[in-house]
Amino acid sequence: MATKPTHAVLQAYSYVFLIYLLLPLIVMCGAAFNDSRFPTVLPWNGFTWRWFAELYNDATIWQATANTGMVALAVVALSVPIGTAGAILVNSLKGRSRTLLYATMIAPILTPGAVIGISTLLFWYKFNAPAGLQISVLAQTSFIAAYVMLMVLARLQSFDGALEEAALDLGASHAQMLRRILLPHLYPAIAAGAVLAFFQSVENFNATQFTRGASTTLTVYVGSKVRTGITPSICALAAIMIGITIVGAIIYEIIRRTNLAKAQALQAAQ
């Protein structure tokens, strides 16, 4: 390996990078507790909870949160079956047709959100379906289904097709085979896909912005607050979201380490 000094420099650089990534988030959380009219940490005017109270009393935020939740659940309900079906289909094809189908499925991921939003808006407008959150659901599903498809497809690659054959040979119907053999194997990927789809939908701005009509979601509401004036209550919202993220990350890590310890204990026992 290379000489030690270069390694030390690289590691130091990596830690600086970590600080660079985390410091802005810490500043944002700090601004949520600063008793100042503007969202900032310096100058520090003293500790306050009032921005959380203001956030709590903002009726639009609650409406936007409810909208966000409904849109996200609808996107999950649509994109999970679509993505799973797409993965099973693409997995059973070979050669050129597989490449073509796969490329078409991936294309929406590489498409700018504004293009997805505008094309969906114009398409449904022709059928007299005006802009609104239901159009946002369709716009978001068009690319979020691709994420689900990728996750399920990765899981399908570790599936032994002989199990399906065996089930069919032993007299299982196609539906039984799907329910008892294939889907149980895919459940972890489907669950992970559903979680990913939910959060992708919650944080989506571009596609939603062009399709939402007069309704608003949490991300769009905060994004559009720039023009009307930002108060530190947005920082309070950010602090809550970061708090949820950290709790989620810790839970995920605990589960991961427990599973790892279990696997190691199992190996040691054998």
Next chain:
Amino acid sequence: MSELFRRYGSGITYTAIGLTAFWLLVLVILPYAGLFEQSFRPYLPVTEINGPNDHYFLNNYLVLFSNAQDMTFGIGGAEVTIPLPIHLWVFFITIVYSCLATLLVLLICYPIAYCLAKVMPQSLLPTYLLLLVIPLWVSELMRSFSWYIILSLKGPLTIVLQSLGIITDPIHWTWGMNGYSGIMIGLVYTYILFMLFPMYNAMTSLDSNQIEAAEDLGAGIFRKHWRVIMPHCKPGIASGCVTVFMLSASSLLVPSLLASPKSRWFTEVIQQWMFETHDWNAGAAYAFILLFTCTAFVTIMMRVFKVGFADIAK
């Protein structure tokens, strides 16, 4: 296809085909085709649609080259004023700065991806990656918003720089043409992890013995990276570049939070067509230009790095 019927029976197969067809036709292909078709139509009152005035024309695209405004550039101390089509200029700026952001992100990330994959002690890695995931999970909105606070006039960055004696007057990070520096800072911070993770994943699959062999055979640091490590992580680099460029060029949040009306982004022009001028057909044309640009970038990346489409989209 017959394999599919044999394995899953007709009911399940038709359901899967139906769902996929709904997705790809109704949600993707037909809307994109509709966008393309509508971008060649004039914007008319409802009563005149399908009437004699409703014919195909190129005006929605040509408008990109009209509306010349005098732009002043300082070149070598002298100020030059050139009339430039304002939308074309914004489009050009958007592409150039998106490329620059992609390059910056690539240069910043490469040593970190290498360090995480090959240098960092394995015991520290899970914690480091966990801490990296936090900014990734916090949404794009919140990542750009944090810099809105930091860069604000008389904000934390100005105060820190002033107290260190580096600057005396507050810097208008996001005002006027300076807005582009605000956008660059925002783009790099907001999208950097979309480069780091694919590159890190590609690098972990490289056998460390190959690096050692290169060193034993006398390769210097530069050669080792250029001939052994970089070629191996080409798919990761290509994937990261495509994602970061696409997200940057189509970003709405970063320019709206971190720039001024003088430093506009192409997506903001699209938004103006849609919501202010209410000319949806011109908006469609501009959206198509953006789509075309991103597709061109993907194609160029695939050629330059000699990787397949499947490597890029993972």
